[in-house]
Amino acid sequence: MKREYQFDVAVAGAGTAGTAAAVGAALAGAKTVLIERSPYPGGEATHSGVAAFCGFYTCGGDPVKAVAGVGEMILKEMEELDPSSINYIVSATGNKNINFHPEYLKCAMDNVLEKAGVTCLLHTRVTGVKMQNGQMTALECTDDEGTFSIQAKTFVDATGDAALAHLAGAETIWGGEDGTVQAATLPFRLSGVDTSCDLSPAAVEKAVIKAKEEGIPNLSKEKGFILKREGSDQVAVLLPSVMPKSLDCREMTAMEQETRKQVLSYVKALKKYLPGMENSELSVIGPSIGFRETRRIKGRKVLTADDVLSRKKCEDGVARGGWKPEIHKSADKMATYIDVKEGSWFDIPLGALQCESVENLYGAGRMISADEAAFAAVRVMGTCFATGHGAGVVAAVQALQGEADIRKIREELVKQGALI
Incomplete structure (x- = not known):
């Protein structure tokens, strides 16, 4: 017997954007399903162990909150589960970020999705439309068990x-004008670290250079971030990197195997040459x-570098972005940044979430419509919560009322605590 399910809104992908979209749609009154191929939600935050949210606050000194709504709900849920699961910190680049425990994030997302009444289908792959x-x-x-369809x-x-x-x-668009995308990274976690020691990018660079001189192979970046949480001896290390060329299985396999080799080399290098890692x-x-x-x-609209750098505001905004363009175009070097005015934010318009050729399909997270430099500002997970929340409410309004009325969309987002 063929399995068929019917919903108002169907969301594919349960990362920060997808989770926010599903919760936003459900809270707006839509019967909502969230589909995820992994066994838990969180996307890069849990499945890749990134362990830091950028973009909840604007860049630089005097940070201003740019993201609330569903993202804020999940942060509060984490604090209720364990107050030590999140830390508000100032990063090595001088920005206010949120370091978190990925395992608690999985459970917090489960709880928020359940409270909102979202139907979650984990261990599920979308094979066609x-x-x-x-x-x-x-x-x-x-x-x-086999195949099934989800109508929405x-x-x-x-x-x-x-x-x-x-x-x-x-x-769809792959990368910038030169056809290349930003570097991919395989984070890893180390326990038993003396986090009172200097774990800055400069200290990491000194250790990795020394390891290279001693002949340790498979080391790509010399400088990178080590993320720590207050009261914990466990850190997340963001170093092993490659440049993706496609998403086919051969390329994916090669990238996973290459970066795992890099992980073991970095572990050896850091234990030997970075004080606190012994x-x-x-x-x-x-x-x-x-x-x-x-x-x-x-x-239907393209968010541009000028929009981001001028911190443009617009009447059809459905999310805020507070980050600056952060561009990782090399597997061997740290990111380059384009500075913006401190404490400032920009609007992300509805059209940047609307697929140009499929009128009832909306994008959310790091795949919204943006040029190369603007993309480098909106791809961070804090902003993904915001664009996901916006996309979910847009989809719900269209599903329930027959059109994506921007006035009703913005009213609902404000009702749900989003910043627009």
Whole structure:
């Protein structure tokens, strides 16, 4: 017997953007399903162990909150589970970030999704889409029991890779004008670290250079971030990196294997040459490589570098961005930054979330419609919470009322505590 399910809104991908989209849609009154191929939500935050939220606050001194709404709900849920699971810190680059424990984030997202009434389907892959008259009508899915379909009125693509748009045959964009994307990184965690020692990028660079001189192989970046939480001897290390060329299985396999080799070399290098790491122990790799950039949608509007750098405001804004362009174009070097006015933010318009050629499909997270430099500012996870929340409410309003009325969308977002 063929399994078929019907919803108002279907969200694919349960990362920060997808989780926010599903909660936002459900709180707006839509019958909502969230589909995720992993066994837990969180995306890069949990499945790649990134362990730091950038973008909840504006860059530089005198930080101003740019993101609230569903993102704030999840932070509060984490604090209720364990106050030590999140720390508000000033990073090595001088920005206010939130370091967190990925395992508590999984549980906090579970709880918030359940409270909102979202139907979650984990261990589920989207293998195809059905289209009719320029609209998406259903997702073809598979689990360990076989295949099934999910019909919905509207859809949110929060896969990170614009997978729904790609399957629908909509135009997508890979990287910048030169066709390259930002570096991918496989974070890993070490326990038994003396976090009172200097773990700055400069200290890391000194240790890695010394390790290279001693002949330790498979070391890419010489300088990178080590993220720590107050009261914990466990840190997350963001160093092993590669440059993605595609998302096919051969390329994905090669990247995972290469970065795991790098992890073991970095563990050896840090234990030997970075004070405070002498008694550290490898506790977690990944478990999956983390992407900063792959495919993104072609939207009805394109967020531009000028919009980001001028901190442009607009009447059809559905989310705020507070970050600055952070560009990782090399597997061997740290990011380059384009500075912005401290304490400032910009609006992300509805059109940047709307797929140009599929009228009931919305993008969220690191795959919204933006040029290369603007993308480098909106891809961070704090902003992904915001664009996901916006996309979910947009999808709900269209599903329930027949059109994406910007006035009603903004009213609902404000009602749910979003900053717009």
